Amino acid sequence: MDLSNLLDGFATALTPSHLLFAAIGVLLGTAIGVLPGIGPAMAVALLLPVTYGLDPTGAFIMFAGIYFGGMFGGSTTSILLNTPGESAAVVVAIEGNKMAKAGKGAQALAAAAIGHFIGGLIGITLLILLAPVIASYAVNIGAPDYFAFMVLAFVATSTVLGSSRLRGFASLLIGLTIGLVGLDQLTGQARLTFGSLHLADGIDVVIVAVGLFAVGESLWVAAHLRQTMEKPIPVGRPWLGRDDVRRAWKPWLRGPFIGFPFGAIPAGGADMTTFLSYVTEKKLSKRKDQWGKGAIEGVAGPEATSTATAAGTMVTMLTLGLPTTAVAAVMLAAFQQYGIQPGPLLFERESGLVWALIASLPIGLLFLLVINLPMAPVWAKLLRIPRPYLYAGILLFASVGAYAVGGEVLDLIILFAIGVLGFAMRRYGLPVLPAIIGVILGPAAELQMRRALQISDGNLTGLINSPIAVTIYVIIAALLAWPLLRKVLPGGRRSDKQEKIDA
């Protein structure tokens, strides 16, 4: 049965217009991955206005292409310039750039691109196998379970990422406050609207996402623009020797099994999984003398991991409607724009859309391998774009997005205010992701909580009357108590390292 769904999906994804969207997505994604300062989350946020004009299938095929393309492109800059184009590509810079400096840049790029391809393929296979199963189980979970999942997403994104949990929570609360603006969903009473009719509709998620990611980043860059730019290491067409393949194939195959499961839970996304893969490969390597001088395993493993992480993220987003990374959060906002609620029912109600999206992923991967493997040095030329044009262009698209929401100048002013907020958050170390998750999931979480309490007639035990919910609250309690536990338990050093990588 699932096979026929998948075949239908391929039939939809292989139509010329959808192939075109996949191609646009992967090209944009790779470009964005290579370019510093602009990541896949910001890119999808900037492209949200296309949801007003495109059909959902085409839009999501494009967004998925951007997500996976960003992973491919990010490693190119890491290897050739030692400055990661994406936060997920921080780890690959450690060994990859050493390889490039030692004249093995071509091999590093090849190991990365093939690693992405293999990791993506394994991740997507797991997605195809597991997502329908998870969705069919999740159909039966109720309001209390949903609420528990959302609280987990709140707590996990606030505590796991970044170096300060307190600042993570501050960011989350700011997001929840923005999410409160508008009419209460159940009673229709105005909250935080201050009598403004415009605010009664709430602040559009597009404006919040674009403001925090794009305008905030541009203002922050304006305050601290780097004046000297490093030159990328020149490199030829990527290729691998037989010895390289012998060393890289095991990390390629191991990486996805680290990335996929951790991508599916709110554990920090690819920033965390690539680091885990790096540590694993370093431990398993027989040629430890090579580490720190350009070990190909340190490129192959993390890169295969990062794309598989993206696939894992998609599972949770599609089956439970829960975003575990910033990109997934913005894609969730896109679903909301179309009035589609991701979650277990998605596979029943929007079967055509979901399977076309899933089928487009391997097609996109194939495109990505073709455009990245022979053309990596060409992409590196993108780094020469003058920064003033780059950020002026980002601002231009940001204002298009906000204005297109309703054609109102007030939205541009709100966009700017949220941009200033994003600037202040960057200055004072408040992570952006918890705020975005708070805006997107806050209203849904409130709805589920009030539903659960309606069913139990106001009894608070109505929130914890299922085994799933209880399990999740135990996990949340463990997350909250972690700093205390770490002091008691021996060997708390690893997390210090983790914080450095995150920064």
Add this chain to the structure above:
Amino acid sequence: MSSSPAVAGAEQVEEPKRSWWRAHSELGVCVFLLALGVLVLTNALTIPSDFTQRGPLGPKAVPVLVGSLLLLVALLLAREVLRGGKAEAEGGEDIDLSTPADWRTVLVLSGAFLANAALIDFVGFPISSAVMFWGAAYALGSRNTVRDPLIAAVLSVGTWLAFNELLGVPLPGGPLMGVF
């Protein structure tokens, strides 16, 4: 000014005071969170909840919770800052944290952005966003008087065409696009 000893003394007292505030500017974040919390709480208390309420929790409950947590986090953060805790500013490839913040660039960039908001309803999207692009590029240090406006014009007209014609998302064309 510093010839008078009294004034010089006052300045010396003033100097460490100002640098103390600068080093603890993160307290501004606490004030912001505190104000936000008070705002959310006072707003929540004005919501009439005696009628139209369905279920045990009315529209007040979540705002009260969020507002209270905002106050709590503001206080905890203030405690951390006063104990010497410091925020880690976000780094990035185009970001050089070793230099002091360049407020002039930020202000000119903001001006370019707000000019777009002020102009868009009068002159249309193509002109107002071209002005913004040029202004933003200028703010960020680009000084090419031929290439900058050219790119600005091509990009903004191209975006307008793409959204208006291809995607069917209406953007105001303004008097310039009236000829089409």
